[in-house]
Amino acid sequence: MLEKMIFGRYVPGDSFIHRLDPRSKLLFVFLFIVAVFLANNTATYALLLAFTLFVIFIARIRLYFLFNGLKPILFLIIFTLLMHFIFTKEGALLIDWKFIKIYEEGVRQGIYISIRFLVLVLMTTILTLTTSPISITDGMETLLNPLKRIKLPVHELALMMSISLRFIPTLMDETDKILKAQLARGSDLTSGTIKERIRAVIPLLVPLFVSAFKRAEDLAIAMEVRGYRGGEGRTRYRQLHWQWRDTLIILIFIILVAALIWLRGGN
Template sequence: MDKIIFGRFLPGNTYVHKMDPRAKLLFVFGFIVVVFLANNTITYSILIGITLFVMLLARIKPSFLINGLKPVVFLLIFTFLLHLFFTREGDLLWEWGILKIYEGGLRQGIYIAIRFAVLVIMTSFLTLTTSPIAITDAIEILLNPLKKIKVPVHELALMMSISLRFIPTLMDETDKIMKAQMARGSDLSTGPIKDRIKAVVPLLVPLFVSAFKRAEDLATAMEVRGYKGGEGRTRYRQLAWHSRDTLALVVLFALAGVLFYYRG
């Protein structure tokens, strides 16, 4: 579980924890758009600096974030290599047979890997510093105008929150099943690709059974407690917008302006 950060919630009393979940949602979605403005060393350095600054505000250990990136390391490396060998721009740096590395390919591979890592870390800050209930309330309030066109906003927000919360739970269940299969002599990490794919089947079947059972138990618990949807429901915790939330959005717009200014 220490290797999974997305979907986890770490209680705390930091500046980021105290922010309104609506502000954090708007900041994260805005950051996902703003990050695509970066296209050179200066702009990517600014993105890294903002990410480190938010990490300090949230008081999250760098080692914890590095461990959380391990599940997506393969995707980072694959993206880097894809740009490294298929982007033919700039001076030729290295050549071996049909493999060629250009300056532009190396630069673009590093930039894309940084962009992906920054996006994963920044979106993880949302779930690490915000409880699932607060995320559900924030999503429902932000999507509230869609109720006028008969969109089931409450149910949609609830499903998204439950999905986020189930990510670490299912990963933990997967780890337990893998250890149980390995204790019975199953080899999941060595051998030819064909054999490793076959070895995954005994892992997927109990995982799906466990997931459906958890979903059924959750549905039964909600039904027993009288859950009938969002109609007529009230909230025990009321969200309150403060100056720090406005400041976060101002920083986001300032970041967009700075990145746009330094674009090459």
């Protein structure tokens, strides 16, 4: 499962979403995260879900590929849904079976929160799938440029976040290799008491941390020998260009927010 994890990966393509300026995509995703909290009823959540599926379609990403790569996160979403079913005790009683009681408000809130979590995960994953790490770095640095006036190291922060994002799939691949190696040596991580399972995880964590620090050290040395000294005085080979499609995506977002506000009033 870990080798199929797609969060943080970049898949080259030529879709409408791929051709967008990274600044417009970053701005859109940030504003979308805020706009999601405007939803408060069935119509608004249905609109968010439909819009997210539309973005997936125009990004030319297969749903099977997307959901198969997000299985660990989907498990967390399902767990959140079940927790609301069990622990929210408001509204009419729908199911009363032995010690399990499920109420109408628990079902409603569980579905709403799960959809909110799902669309946030999908939209941020689409960003990383359709935008290369170097483009994310350039776009983030450009958007944060005004903060240089207060002496904030914008370039270093953008680079740090980009490297962190890029290392997510790398660490997932490394974890999967170590896990398979431990299983081949007879380690059992799925049975026994909780204490025994924690002990079994230690042989997995130690080599993972060692590998992560080794990769970080290699990266630091590589950057140093190439003369990296921060953002001051650096030029860019790839120039960002804001085009009509970038303005269009922002206008679409404004229409989405207007629709959410209008549908909220219908609650």
